[in-house]
Amino acid sequence: MLKAVQKNATKGDPQSVISAIDHYCRNKEWAMNVGDDKGLILDSVLTEVNPSAALELGTYCGYSTVRIARLLSPGSKLITVEFNPAFAAVARQIIAYAGLQDKVTLVEGPSGDLIPKLRERFGVKSFDFVFLDHWKDRYLLDTKLLEDCGLLQKGTVLLADNVICPGTPEYLKYVRSSPRYESRYYKSNLEYTKLEDGLEKSVFLG
Ligand SMILES: CCNc1ncnc2c1ncn2[C@@H]1O[C@H](/C=C/CNC(=O)c2cc(-c3ccc(F)cc3)cc(O)c2O)[C@@H](O)[C@H]1O
Numbered sequence: 001m002l003k004a005v006q007k008n009a010t011k012g013d014p015q016s017v018i019s020a021i022d023h024y025c026r027n028k029e030w031a032m033n034v035g036d037d038k039g040l041i042l043d044s045v046l047t048e049v050n051p052s053a054a055l056e057l058g059t060y061c062g063y064s065t066v067r068i069a070r071l072l073s074p075g076s077k078l079i080t081v082e083f084n085p086a087f088a089a090v091a092r093q094i095i096a097y098a099g100l101q102d103k104v105t106l107v108e109g110p111s112g113d114l115i116p117k118l119r120e121r122f123g124v125k126s127f128d129f130v131f132l133d134h135w136k137d138r139y140l141l142d143t144k145l146l147e148d149c150g151l152l153q154k155g156t157v158l159l160a161d162n163v164i165c166p167g168t169p170e171y172l173k174y175v176r177s178s179p180r181y182e183s184r185y186y187k188s189n190l191e192y193t194k195l196e197d198g199l200e201k202s203v204f205l206g
Pocket residue numbers: 032033034057058059060061081082083084087109110111112133134135136138161162165166190191
C-alpha cells in the first residue's frame with residue numbers, strides 16, 4: 001500500500017493519496033481502511049463538526065487519518081492512536097507523504113493506557129470529534145473511558161466504523177439506549193465490497 005502511494009500519488013496532495021490507496025485496495029489487495037463510500041460520510045460529518053480537537057482510535061495505515069486531517073481548519077489538531085509499531089511506521093510515512101504531519105500527532109500505544117494521559121501530555125481539554133475504528137470489542141470500553149476522563153463535552157460527536165460488519169453490538173446498544181447520547185445510523189457498504197456496513201454518529205449530550 002505504501003509503495004502504491006509513493007508510486008501513484010503526488011507528494012503533498014492528500015486527495016491523490018486517498019485515491020491511490022482506494023485504487024490499490026479495490027484492484028490489488030483488500031485492506032480494512034474505512035474506504036471511499038463510508039469515507040464520504042466521514043468527510044461530511046467531519047465538515048459539519050469542523051473540530052478543533054479530533055481523536056482517532058486505530059490509525060492502521062493512516063487512510064482515515066489523512067481523510068480527517070485534510071479537512072481540518074488551520075490550527076486544528078488530530079491525535080491518532082495506534083499500538084502496532086509496524087502499522088504506525090507505515091501510517092507516519094503515508095501521513096507525511098500527504099503533507100499533513102503538522103496537523104496530526106500519532107501516538108503509539110494501547111488506547112486504554114493513552115486516553116487517561118492525553119490531557120497531561122497534549123494539553124487537550126476535550127475532543128469535539130472522535131473516530132472509532134480499532135478493535136470492535138473495545139469501542140464501548142474506550143467510550144466510557146473518554147467519559148470518565150472528562151474528554152467528551154456537550155456536543156462532542158463520536159463516529160464509529162463497522163457497526164454492522166464486523167459489528168459492534170454492545171457499543172451500539174449503549175449509545176442507542178443511553179440518555180446521554182443522540183445516535184443515528186448512516187447505512188453504507190463495507191469498504192471496497194457490496195456488503196452492508198455503516199457508521200454510527202452519536203452526539204454526547206453532557
Ligand atoms: C486494544 C484496544 N486498543 C487499541 N489501541 C491502539 N490501537 C489499536 C487498539 N486496538 C486495535 N488497534 C489498532 O487499530 C487497528 C485495528 C482495527 C480493527 N479493525 C477491524 O477489525 C476491521 C475489520 C473489518 C473487516 C470486515 C469484514 C471482514 F470480512 C474482515 C474485516 C473492516 C474494518 O473496517 C475494520 O476496521 C489496527 O491498526 C490495530 O493495531
